[in-house]
Ligand SMILES: Nc1ncnc2c1ncn2[C@@H]1O[C@H](COP(=O)(O)OP(=O)(O)O)[C@@H](O)[C@H]1O
């Protein structure tokens with residue numbers, strides 16, 4: 183258990199900046215998820231922390247020690263690669279024991295630790311199998327076991343669940359949480375799957391094109407995305423975005439899109455006054471748009487939009503419904519009972535308390 | 551109905567094809583064995599057709615060979631040269647291939663191709679300078695010299711094969727070993743080599759064959775010594791046109807070690823050495 187601290191860490195490969203001035207702290211015993219689209223530099227960041235990739239500039243601390251030039255094996259880290267990188271010629275037990283044997287741990291201790299980690303990860307009975315005779319989920323657990331058995335102070339996990347099927351992935355998420363609660367190891371977890379990120383960890387760091395876009399709790403990021411990218415990246419189904427102009431008529435603040443006009447609640451208006459008369463981007467999550475009659479919020483003039491259903495996507499107990507009004511489309515999530523079909527007319531009720539406004543040029547959040 | 555007939559006809563055709571192919575492969579081997587155990591009367595028939603199976607099968611020729619000291623000595627020399635060649639060429643070629651595979655620098659392929667293209671020169675051309683150099687280094691008339699020459703001949707191929715093998719081993723295996731605390735040597739010996747073994751076994755078989763068969767270098771490098779390799783002895787025996795059954799017996803003796811070595815090494819050649827390593 184220790185902390186990992188990145189101070190303006192950058193990595194340039196050839197002439198391409200891959201990671202740019204990353205500032206990130208993973209606290210003692212904390213579980214932080216690094217999330218971002220494919221190619222944004224997550225693996226590179228992890229590899230720098232692991233000592234497999236040199237830091238081009240900036241400082242990397244593990245604990246209180248400047249670790250930029252510390253060899254991998256002395257960093258107190260363990261890593262699970264996205265590909266697992268199991269040693270194909272070794273059995274499960276040999277794979278797991280490899281790190282301990284290298285560290286010259288006495289034989290009886292090795293046996294005890296291997297046995298402990300085998301039962302921690304439900305691998306009992308698979309000791310003598312080779313990787314090729316294991317299923318994907320089992321391989322993934324062997325890779326995890328091999329990393330955990332050496333008692334790392336920091337555990338680095340690179341998309342460890344991405345090769346598993348959906349069901350197993352959800353089961354392993356819960357396992358990982360349980361293991362973290364039990365061992366309290368500092369964990370930096372990388373994924374490109376925002377749902378996984380939201381459900382796994384205490385804190386999320388969202389990356390984009392080598393930079394950190396936002397760090398915070400899953401709820402923070404969901405409620406107050408700092409820019410358009412984070413707003414669009416986090417949450418499923420994705421947030422609706424509209425170009426809209428902020429206006430003030432007869433003392434009432436509104437935002438007018440090409441197809442409809444919505445009233446802005448007072449607190450939102452207070453924050454976006456400066457943009458009066460300008461075009462901004464209005465964001466609202468599908469789950470914050472209701473259907474007349476079933477809405478949890480009061481219907482007032484200025485928060486309803488009449489529209490026509492274009493696409494219905496059933497999710498079981500809920501349906502994602504895409505609707506259209508004068509060529510402007512948006513999605514909402516409704517309960518299955520709503521029995522939506524294309525061509526149907528609906529009146530959508532916008533919960534404007536949960537709207538987001540972004541500057542059109544910079545993409546930065548304006549309000550609320 | 552017609553479909554079934556057609557299917558059956560197809561099968562018969564396929565099967566006959568297989569039989570023909572097996573016969574083509576087996577026939578020379580059979581003829582070799584048949585002659586090797588033939589008695590004199592089954593070979594020298596005075597115009598009568600040669601029988602499909604010898605009248606009196608015998609191991610006489612083998613006994614004769616076993617009693618020929620020169621032949622036995624050559625067999626031992628050949629075996630020594632072949633095993634030494636395998637060892638030397640792998641010892642030189644494997645690390646070189648590893649370096650070429652792992653530290654990709656511009657022109658790696660040019661270098662690798664250049665190595666191979668050394669073999670574009672006919673051996674007869676290469677043998678003169680090699681003998682010249684080896685004479686100065688006191689490597690002529692010695693098994694070591696022959697083995698070294700054979701290793702030089704084999705090295706480009708070994709490097710090429712091994713490079714291909716190392717290319718298939720993901721660097722992540724070594725990185726994982728490094729994180730777990732293994733230094734470069736340990737990671738190479740404990741991880742890379744065992745995983746590469748099947749591919750390297752193929753290279754070993756190739757070198758063994760090359761050395762076992764090689765004539766020109768062995769001939770010139772051993773020209774003035776007491777030792778000789780089997781191909782060189784064979785050339786001498788051929789020069790006094792021996793009987794077919796003796797020749798066949800020699801052929802059998804020449805084939806056995808190759809087959810044996812291949813079988814021995816083949817155990818390491820199971821496919822899918824990398825299975826389960828990544829994903
Ligand atoms: N060795 C390399 N040479 C050139 N570009 C690289 C190299 N490694 C990674 N990159 C680039 O760096 C970017 C980030 O890669 P990576 O860290 O693997 O992303 P992620 O793990 O987030 O998908 C990618 O655009 C990739 O193309």
Ligand SMILES: [Mg+2]
Pocket residue numbers: 221224225226264340
């Ligand atoms: Mg990656």
